[in-house]
Amino acid sequence: MAEDNFPKQTTIDSSKLFNIRVWEGIQYKFAKDLGIAIKVMSEDGKINTEESNFSDFYNILTSTEEGKKLCEINHENIDKEARFITLYADCVYYCASTYFYGKKFNIFVGIKERVSNDLLVKQLAEKAGVDYAELFAAYKSQTVFSDERLINIADLIVDLFNIVIELSVQEYITHMANKEKEEEIAKMSALMEASIIINSTRNLDQLLKIIMQSAEKVMQAEVSSVFLIDSERNELFFEVATGPKEDVVKKIRLKMGEGIAGWVAYTGESLLVPDVSQDPRFARRVDEQTQFITRSVICVPLKVRNQTIGVVQVLNKIGGGSFSKTEIKFLEALASQAAIAIENANLYEHLEERAEQLNKDLKNANMNLSIEKLRIESIVQSMEDAVLAVNSEKKIVKVNRVAERIFSIDGGRAEGRPLEDVVKIRDLRDNFTTVLAVKSITKTEVKFQMGNKEHIFAAVFAPIIDEKNEAAGSVAVFRDITEIKELDKMKSEFLNMVSHELRTPLTPIQAYSELMMVRNVDNEKVKKYADIINRETQRLGALIGDLLDLSRIDAGKGLSLALEPVDMNELMLTVYETFKNASTRHKIILTLPEKSEIILVDKNKIIQVMTNLLSNALKYSPDGGEITIKTWFDDKMFYGSVKDQGLGIAEEDLTRIFEKFFRVESEKVKKIGGTGIGLPIVKYILELHNGSIKVFSEFNKGSEFVFNIPKVKPQEDLNG
Amino acid sequence: MADLKKKIVVADDEPFILSALQDTLSDSYSVTTASNGAEAIKVAQRVMPDLIILDVMMPEMDGLDACKNLKRDKLTSTIPVILLTAKGQITDIEKGFKSGADAYVVKPFSPARLIEKVEEIFEKVEMRKKIMEDKKKA
Numbered sequence: 001m002a003e004d005n006f007p008k009q010t011t012i013d014s015s016k017l018f019n020i021r022v023w024e025g026i027q028y029k030f031a032k033d034l035g036i037a038i039k040v041m042s043e044d045g046k047i048n049t050e051e052s053n054f055s056d057f058y059n060i061l062t063s064t065e066e067g068k069k070l071c072e073i074n075h076e077n078i079d080k081e082a083r084f085i086t087l088y089a090d091c092v093y094y095c096a097s098t099y100f101y102g103k104k105f106n107i108f109v110g111i112k113e114r115v116s117n118d119l120l121v122k123q124l125a126e127k128a129g130v131d132y133a134e135l136f137a138a139y140k141s142q143t144v145f146s147d148e149r150l151i152n153i154a155d156l157i158v159d160l161f162n163i164v165i166e167l168s169v170q171e172y173i174t175h176m177a178n179k180e181k182e183e184e185i186a187k188m189s190a191l192m193e194a195s196i197i198i199n200s201t202r203n204l205d206q207l208l209k210i211i212m213q214s215a216e217k218v219m220q221a222e223v224s225s226v227f228l229i230d231s232e233r234n235e236l237f238f239e240v241a242t243g244p245k246e247d248v249v250k251k252i253r254l255k256m257g258e259g260i261a262g263w264v265a266y267t268g269e270s271l272l273v274p275d276v277s278q279d280p281r282f283a284r285r286v287d288e289q290t291q292f293i294t295r296s297v298i299c300v301p302l303k304v305r306n307q308t309i310g311v312v313q314v315l316n317k318i319g320g321g322s323f324s325k326t327e328i329k330f331l332e333a334l335a336s337q338a339a340i341a342i343e344n345a346n347l348y349e350h351l352e353e354r355a356e357q358l359n360k361d362l363k364n365a366n367m368n369l370s371i372e373k374l375r376i377e378s379i380v381q382s383m384e385d386a387v388l389a390v391n392s393e394k395k396i397v398k399v400n401r402v403a404e405r406i407f408s409i410d411g412g413r414a415e416g417r418p419l420e421d422v423v424k425i426r427d428l429r430d431n432f433t434t435v436l437a438v439k440s441i442t443k444t445e446v447k448f449q450m451g452n453k454e455h456i457f458a459a460v461f462a463p464i465i466d467e468k469n470e471a472a473g474s475v476a477v478f479r480d481i482t483e484i485k486e487l488d489k490m491k492s493e494f495l496n497m498v499s500h501e502l503r504t505p506l507t508p509i510q511a512y513s514e515l516m517m518v519r520n521v522d523n524e525k526v527k528k529y530a531d532i533i534n535r536e537t538q539r540l541g542a543l544i545g546d547l548l549d550l551s552r553i554d555a556g557k558g559l560s561l562a563l564e565p566v567d568m569n570e571l572m573l574t575v576y577e578t579f580k581n582a583s584t585r586h587k588i589i590l591t592l593p594e595k596s597e598i599i600l601v602d603k604n605k606i607i608q609v610m611t612n613l614l615s616n617a618l619k620y621s622p623d624g625g626e627i628t629i630k631t632w633f634d635d636k637m638f639y640g641s642v643k644d645q646g647l648g649i650a651e652e653d654l655t656r657i658f659e660k661f662f663r664v665e666s667e668k669v670k671k672i673g674g675t676g677i678g679l680p681i682v683k684y685i686l687e688l689h690n691g692s693i694k695v696f697s698e699f700n701k702g703s704e705f706v707f708n709i710p711k712v713k714p715q716e717d718l719n720g
Numbered sequence: 721m722a723d724l725k726k727k728i729v730v731a732d733d734e735p736f737i738l739s740a741l742q743d744t745l746s747d748s749y750s751v752t753t754a755s756n757g758a759e760a761i762k763v764a765q766r767v768m769p770d771l772i773i774l775d776v777m778m779p780e781m782d783g784l785d786a787c788k789n790l791k792r793d794k795l796t797s798t799i800p801v802i803l804l805t806a807k808g809q810i811t812d813i814e815k816g817f818k819s820g821a822d823a824y825v826v827k828p829f830s831p832a833r834l835i836e837k838v839e840e841i842f843e844k845v846e847m848r849k850k851i852m853e854d855k856k857k858a
Contacts, residue, residue: 500777503827504734510828511740518832519747529743532736583735585755622733622756622779672733672779 019168024049026160036111038157043104096158100165107161109154183218187330190214194337204345208240211338212312216242219327221314223292225249226302226338227261228310236265239310245290252286259283260299261311268308270300270332274322298323300335304343312338386457386478389464390432394419397473406448406457406478431461432474439463439471446478455482490661497663497675501543505536538578542611543675549608550660550677553684561602561688565714568638569596571603572631575610585624588614593632600712605685612678613642613705619672621646621702637691638711643704649697657695658683682707725750726842727767731760731786732775732804737827741773741804744831745838757781761789764796771841772796773825776805784819791820800841804829 023040027049030036040049097106125132194211212224223243227236234256241249257266263281264271276282276294287294292315299313312335317323380387386403390396399407399414399422407414407422414422423429431442442461447454457478466472512529515521521529549559569592576590610629617627625645632639647668649657656662661676663669682705686693689709697703730741731754742751752767754760757774758781764772772790774783781789783803790796800822817824823837 504737507734507828508736508740511737511744511831514831515740515743525743532739536736668779672777 017168017172018047018165019171020047020049022167023161023164026164030157036109036153036157038110039108040161041106041108043106047105096154098158098162100162101169105161105165107154107158109150109157111150111153186218187333190218191330191333191337194334194341204342204349205240207341207345208338209242211334211341212240212242215312215314215331215334218330219298219314219323220318221298221323222316222318224312224314225261226310226312227254227265228302228342229256229265229308236261236310243292245292248290249286252289254283254286259286260297261313264299264301264311264313265308268301268303270328271297272323272325272328273297273299295320296322298328298331300328300332302335302339302342304339309339309342311335384480387475388423388478389473389475390419391473392436392471394429394432396422398475402480403478406450406455428459428476431459432476435461435463436471436474439465445481453482455480456485457481493663494661494675498547501675502540505540505543508536509533509540535578535582542608545608546612546675546677546681549681549684553681554660559605559684559688561605563600563602563712565598566601566603566606567596567598568601568631568633569593571606572610572629572640575607575614576629578611579614579618582614583618583624586618586621587624587626589626589628591628591630597633597638597711598714599638599709600714601689601709602685605688606709609682609685609707610640610642612682616674616678616705617642617644617646617703619674620644620669622668622672625702633711636710637708639706639708641704641706643702645702648699648701648703649695650699654695654697658693726771727752727769728771728773728838729754729760729764729767729769730773731755731757731763731778731783733778734775737775737804740831741834744834748835749838757783757786757789760786761793761796764790764799765793768795769799770845771800771802771838773802773804773838774821776803787819787821800845802837802841 027038030038038049040047042048096109097104099105122132124130125135128135193214208226212226215221216224223241225241226239228239229235230237230253233253236254236256236258238250238252243249254262256262260271260273260276260279260281260283262283273279273282274296276297282294282297286292295316297313297315299311301308302310302312312331314323314327314331380398380400383400384402386406387398387400388396388403388407389398396414396417396419399409403409404414409422419429419432423432425446427444428446431444435442440463444459444461446457446459448457449455458481459476459478461474461476463471464473464475512533516526516529552559572590572592576588580588582588614627614629621627621644623646627645628641628643630641630643649664650666653662653664657664658679660680663674663676683693686707686709691707691709693705693707695703695705726749728745728749729752730738730745732738732741733755735755738753738755742753745751749771752763752769754763756778760772760774761781774786776783778786783805787801787803790799790801801820803819803821803824805824805826822841825834825837
């Protein structure tokens with residue numbers, strides 16, 4: 001129990017603590033059982049006990065002039081021991097005063113003994129036939145209640161009053177002591193509660209609010225708040241504020257040293273200000289902004305490891321009055337709990353932040369991983385190469401779209417199935433096992449039937465190496481190289497054919513030139529040999545010309561035309577002369593229109609066209625026969641036709657013969673040399689002349705190539 | 721004494737090559753020409769030459785098939801065959817030997833080298849004959 005709080009005599013307001021209920025009970029008993037009316041009045045008038053009987057008594061007393069006078073009591077004149085005893089009829093009036101804890105109490109005692117006797121006197125007077133007034137006067141002169149007896153009773157009553165008042169004081173003292181104890185218990189339990197809260201919640205704001213509310217409750221404060229120091233700006237800000245103005249308050253910041261809170265934060269010392277109006281440190285700014293009137297304050301520092309991090313303040317004792325010094329200690333204890341709470345919360349906040357960050361990182365990583373996984377998945381799925389992966393137990397773990405197609409499987413069902421269920425070719429299965437065992441890559445080629453066509457795939461098998469550097473399975477990638485193979489085949493065939501085609505004219509050239517040099521040949525033979533050499537040189541030149549043209553067309557440079565006026569009959573005759581003796585087995589027939597026409601063409605290019613068509617006609621009619629060259633004109637066009645009686649072209653190949661490098665796939669044709677570039681060049685040259693070419697052919701009967709060139713007269717522009 | 725001349729059948733689909741072969745060899749040998757493999761076989765069966773020179777790439781029947789056929793036929797199996805090819809590649813040469821050819825000449829050829837080759841083959845044949853005769857005597 002705090003001694004400070006023990007009620008001092010001087011501070012006791014006896015009128016306040018007087019147990020009026022007990023005294024009124026006593027008054028009632030006196031009045032009812034003994035007919036004694038009592039009234040107690042404190043000199044300040046705060047206590048005024050008046051029993052109803054006393055009122056009757058008072059009424060009777062004041063019904064006469066004399067009685068009235070008696071009642072005009074000047075309390076100032078009632079001394080401690082002064083007593084007035086007045087007898088009026090059967091009424092006794094006694095007045096005494098007593099002091100208690102410096103306060104004067106006046107006690108009035110009245111006895112109305114003979115009210116019933118008064119009526120009896122009246123009746124007696126009537127019966128006896130005597131004058132009532134005379135009889136009453138005689139009766140009144142009789143002393144019925146001795147002064148001594150009355151004084152004794154009055155003294156008893158004064159004593160009783162003193163006892164009651166003493167008891168009241170004792171009761172108050174006991175009550176106050178109990179109250180102290182209760183407050184102490186409330187504070188202890190508030191502190192306990194605070195420490196429990198600190199360990200139960202990590203929400204700092206909520207936690208501080210709960211602590212402050214319990215402080216308010218225990219300390220009977222109107223509002224409270226917690227400030228924290230913003231060390232960067234050297235300011236204080238409201239972390240928690242209770243009360244209706246919380247939102248406004250929270251926007252306010254105090255400079256270090258400003259106001260009571262600023263002062264406490266600055267000095268680190270607790271402060272009790274009973275009346276802020278008397279304290280120059282008080283900052284009115286906050287009250288003005290919040291329209292709150294601060295009267296008294298307790299403010300204590302919030303310290304974490306001896307460092308002031310903020311302050312806690314409690315404002316205005318409810319019902320007025322000031323806070324006591326003991327409450328500083330309580331608030332300090334509470335503040336240290338709050339400091340722990342803040343430290344814990346910061347710690348947890350850090351931990352939570354870290355955990356949250358980690359969680360976020362993990363989520364991001366997972367998300368990235370799944371995005372990556374999806375991306376890889378879609379890459380694998382959209383690959384044009386087949387992918388098939390197995391684990392170390394040779395169960396399929398991954399099959400992509402193309403692999404599903406070449407192995408004729410459904411992806412959903414393939415995964416998890418044993419490899420031999422899906423891959424029927426034993427050698428392929430063995431490759432999966434081999435690379436897993438030797439941890440190195442193996443390459444092979446494999447053929448798959450797809451639709452009605454056989455496809456060639458290049459297959460690469462690789463072990464899947466896990467993070468422990470162990471083989472977790474193997475993966476195979478199959479690439480369709482059918483087209484590449486075809487192109488490759490075409491390329492080597494083309495090179496072979498070119499080589500053959502070049503060597504063919506070279507052979508007679510070399511043979512005859514050597515024969516001419518080494519042997520003594522007669523003039524006739526020289527002429528024959530030279531003629532052959534000349535022809536074969538031209539043939540070689542034409543072939544090289546074709547190859548160059550092709551490479552120009554291939555490189556996108558195209559061919560340019562050197563247009564000149566050409567008599568078409570003359571041109572055809574020249575071509576005919578070159579070819580008429582080319583073969584002993586063929587008969588070359590030339591049919592020209594009677595009237596020739598001169599049109600603008602590139603002479604050499606048209607010779608190239610005719611040479612190619614005629615060479616083909618000769619080549620592809622190995623059994624000989626007629627080769628017919630025919631030309632004619634109509635209004636707009638020049639027409640040329642070369643017709644043979646040779647092998648002919650199968651229908652399915654007709655559309656392809658103008659494709660570059662295309663050669664008909666037949667045993668007969670293969671044995672006939674050819675590069676597959678002649679017809680594409682023919683078509684190209686004719687299209688350059690705005691003309692076109694068509695082929696008519698019957699297999700094993702022969703072919704006819706018919707072309708046309710628009711007639712452009714020498715004055716006209718080719719494109720005009 | 722035309723009969724003393726050794727007989728050679730040459731086959732090529734290119735008329736000028738055929739004539740070049742003929743012009744190269746006809747001074748020393750009796751040359752018969754054919755323009756494809758099938759024709760060459762027919763001519764060989766008729767003429768029974770001492771040597772056959774076949775171009776590889778010919779229509780109807782190419783040189784390789786003609787060579788195989790000739791070597792398979794008892795009548796013509798002992799006649800040496802020279803394959804004439806525009807292809808100098810090894811694989812083609814190997815093909816040539818698989819077909820049973822005795823030698824090959826790559827186009828374009830030098831007439832002198834061709835004659836050397838022809839004479840070489842005839843010498844080999846002569847030597848073989850002698851050895852056979854010696855064996856018989858022994």
